[in-house]
Amino acid sequence: MKKALEITLGILTSIGGFLDVGAIATAVQAGASFKFQLLWVVLLGTICVIFLVEMSGRLAAVSRHTLVDALRERFGFNFYLIPFLAELVVDGLALAAEIGGVCLALQLVTGISFRWWALPVAFVLWLLLWKGTFSIIEKGTSLFGLITLSFVVAVFVLHPPWNDVAAGLVPSLPAHDAAQYWFIAVAILGALISPYLFYFYSSGAIEDKWNKNDLGVNRGVAAVGMSFGSFISLSLLIVSALVLFPRGIQVDRYEQAAMILTEPFGYWGFILFAASLGIACFGAALEAGLDQAYVVAQTLGWNWGENQHPKEDARFSMTYTVFIFVAALLIFAGIDPLKLTIFTMALTAVILPLVIFPFLILMNDENYLGKHRNGIISNSVVLIITVLAFVMAIVAIPLQIFGG
Amino acid sequence: MDEIHLIRDVLDNQLVDGDRRPMGKVDGMVLVLRKDKPPRLAYLETGMTTLAHRLSARLGRLAERLGRKWGVRHGKPFRIPWAKVRHVGIDVEVDLKADDTPVMDWEKWLKKKIVGRIPGSG
Amino acid sequence: MSCTQSPAAQLKTGLQQVASWTATARMAGEAWLKGSVPQAYAAQTLRAAQETLQEEAKALEEALPNSAAAELHASLLKQARSIAGVIGQMRAAVEKRDRQTLSHLLKQLEAEQQALHALSKRGGAEL
Numbered sequence: 335m336k337k338a339l340e341i342t343l344g345i346l347t348s349i350g351g352f353l354d355v356g357a358i359a360t361a362v363q364a365g366a367s368f369k370f371q372l373l374w375v376v377l378l379g380t381i382c383v384i385f386l387v388e389m390s391g392r393l394a395a396v397s398r399h400t401l402v403d404a405l406r407e408r409f410g411f412n413f414y415l416i417p418f419l420a421e422l423v424v425d426g427l428a429l430a431a432e433i434g435g436v437c438l439a440l441q442l443v444t445g446i447s448f449r450w451w452a453l454p455v456a457f458v459l460w461l462l463l464w465k466g467t468f469s470i471i472e473k474g475t476s477l478f479g480l481i482t483l484s485f486v487v488a489v490f491v492l493h494p495p496w497n498d499v500a501a502g503l504v505p506s507l508p509a510h511d512a513a514q515y516w517f518i519a520v521a522i523l524g525a526l527i528s529p530y531l532f533y534f535y536s537s538g539a540i541e542d543k544w545n546k547n548d549l550g551v552n553r554g555v556a557a558v559g560m561s562f563g564s565f566i567s568l569s570l571l572i573v574s575a576l577v578l579f580p581r582g583i584q585v586d587r588y589e590q591a592a593m594i595l596t597e598p599f600g601y602w603g604f605i606l607f608a609a610s611l612g613i614a615c616f617g618a619a620l621e622a623g624l625d626q627a628y629v630v631a632q633t634l635g636w637n638w639g640e641n642q643h644p645k646e647d648a649r650f651s652m653t654y655t656v657f658i659f660v661a662a663l664l665i666f667a668g669i670d671p672l673k674l675t676i677f678t679m680a681l682t683a684v685i686l687p688l689v690i691f692p693f694l695i696l697m698n699d700e701n702y703l704g705k706h707r708n709g710i711i712s713n714s715v716v717l718i719i720t721v722l723a724f725v726m727a728i729v730a731i732p733l734q735i736f737g738g
Numbered sequence: 739m740d741e742i743h744l745i746r747d748v749l750d751n752q753l754v755d756g757d758r759r760p761m762g763k764v765d766g767m768v769l770v771l772r773k774d775k776p777p778r779l780a781y782l783e784t785g786m787t788t789l790a791h792r793l794s795a796r797l798g799r800l801a802e803r804l805g806r807k808w809g810v811r812h813g814k815p816f817r818i819p820w821a822k823v824r825h826v827g828i829d830v831e832v833d834l835k836a837d838d839t840p841v842m843d844w845e846k847w848l849k850k851k852i853v854g855r856i857p858g859s860g
Numbered sequence: 861m862s863c864t865q866s867p868a869a870q871l872k873t874g875l876q877q878v879a880s881w882t883a884t885a886r887m888a889g890e891a892w893l894k895g896s897v898p899q900a901y902a903a904q905t906l907r908a909a910q911e912t913l914q915e916e917a918k919a920l921e922e923a924l925p926n927s928a929a930a931e932l933h934a935s936l937l938k939q940a941r942s943i944a945g946v947i948g949q950m951r952a953a954v955e956k957r958d959r960q961t962l963s964h965l966l967k968q969l970e971a972e973q974q975a976l977h978a979l980s981k982r983g984g985a986e987l
Contacts, residue, residue, distance in 0.1 A: 411793075445900025582880055593897065596891050596894075596896040635784070638760075
């Protein structure tokens, strides 16, 4: 009974936490520019992240190490420095992008420029991390994050042509604008396969004191939670395809996406979109900020833990404090939030092998996982999708930048 | 006697004290050369200086200089005698109290000067 | 994000951009009339549309000498400027909460959109 409750909570967490600024921005752009054609990329990214999250949880539960601990130990500091720096940079940019998303949502509703919201939002984020516990943050994020289900409801209100939707779930080549197609595909993969997701998950598993008995829960949460979460991403893409594509509206600024729910829901649709954007990004910002502190603290062996009072882990607390305010400064400085988001997602896809290959090696190491090592399926799926993402990235990004 | 694989199980592993409190990572190991006898593992080292030296000699010297200026223990890494190691498993447990060692110097300083002064820090 | 596109590709992108922001302005105007979006948002979006179109017009003007299809290019430039003007008036109407004027301007915008669509079709054939 307790297990069932745990699984349900875990799934809710994954649903509510699945959507973040990257997933939203890329889904909206994909739907607006290519209708249903890029649905298969969302599916691919989801499958990959399900495996990665499950692996991350399994590693923590069996070896009692977080991913960071295990990586540094297994590969030594010198080699580990490379994925470490890559992760910090990408995580930091992601954090700034998430904060940008929250600020944009506030601009939509109040009319006050997103830049003015950067520091207040950072302060609230910081306050929650300072005073909150891991459990409260996890559950709060997931509960409030359920507002993003409005995208799923919108799909059914709008009556999509289901045959066309199904066709989009199968990989296809673009009929036009190939460079843009593959670039958005790369960004989608970078958004869904965000390293901070599975790094954070392993820290969470340790915070929740998981052990070998929790492997079933882990599998359930990863598979079901992430799947349900991806429904929201897919829904958002479909809604964008139904509302923006027919009008020929391409999304170069968040303002153009803000109206997608007004077709099914009128004024409440506008509010729901802003709320979904703001809440999803806020939750993701909490995770990304915490994750940066986890990564630094675990790399250097400091005492850490969101369940502890800040005084008990001063270095850990100062780390997320500094990272959050530095990220907020980027937004305050006026960097375009949408451009920052897409840039970060593309960059993520490029550095993915750096972060994932060591992870895969670890997951096959008997010393850490004993008989719970990766099977051939886990290895193949993750390897193939990672290589695919990387190859797409190094081909599509220059093409997009230097014109078709 | 069981074997201990130094690189695999000691280097870069988590150091914990007698109360299982984190003390940083094993950043380095120091062997002592002896005349007519094989080298002996003498100390475990922990500290940013040691880490910097592992990356390159230049960075190591820079870390030492910075440590001397701002470091709480004057840029010298903290050494733990091998004899103090109680257990090598998931973590490397040593027979010390973290608070009595220099590894918590920054933690204590931050707690006193900054974190402790911010309301709500517990 | 297209620094070194071919002239034909630039023109195509230009067509897409103008169409996209024109449609955005139309959707925002219609939504405001229906009460689906707040005034501040509508005004800001219209301003963004106007500014983007003006920038696009400037870029088109600079690229005109090297154009792949000079007549098409010049037509697009003219349209972009014209639409930017209409959108500017729309923004003013929203800021004054003048629903009647906005209604009227929306019809104008619709007409411009149709002309743009015809231009796109020519562009699709020529480019």
